Amino acid sequence: QEQLLESGGGSVQAGGSLRLSCAASGIPSNYCMGWIRQAPGVEREVVSTFDYDGTTVYADSVKGRFTISKDNANKENGAYTLYLQMNSLAPEDTGVYFCATGLNCWYLAEYKKWGQGTQVTVSS
DSSP: OOEEEEEOOEEEETTOOEEEEEEEESOOTTOEEEEEEEOTTSOOEEEEEEOTTSOEEEOTTTTTTEEEEEEEEEGGGTEEEEEEEEOSOOGGGOEEEEEEEESOTTSGGGEEEEOOOEEEEEEO
């Protein structure tokens, strides 16, 4: 059973940085992982994904500012830590950031398990 727990959210001023972490367990080796955000009144948006083969993808809105990475130190047990380093944050980056896992991480409907989310607030 997959479990995901995000941390690292908070409030920062525009131009600042935050690093999100997602402690994941029970993740099958062929699953991808992703960060998805939901701003108030807006549909959830895939921000970045990390595929099982190490391929990373970013939404155009965050390219060059956000970096996704994954710690595989405990992969034999299906445990990983997924990170999202967010630099040059802007007010439009405000939202709840979710960590999730599934088989095709660029499509919201394909995610199998979600974390509870962590709030990121960027003030101007």
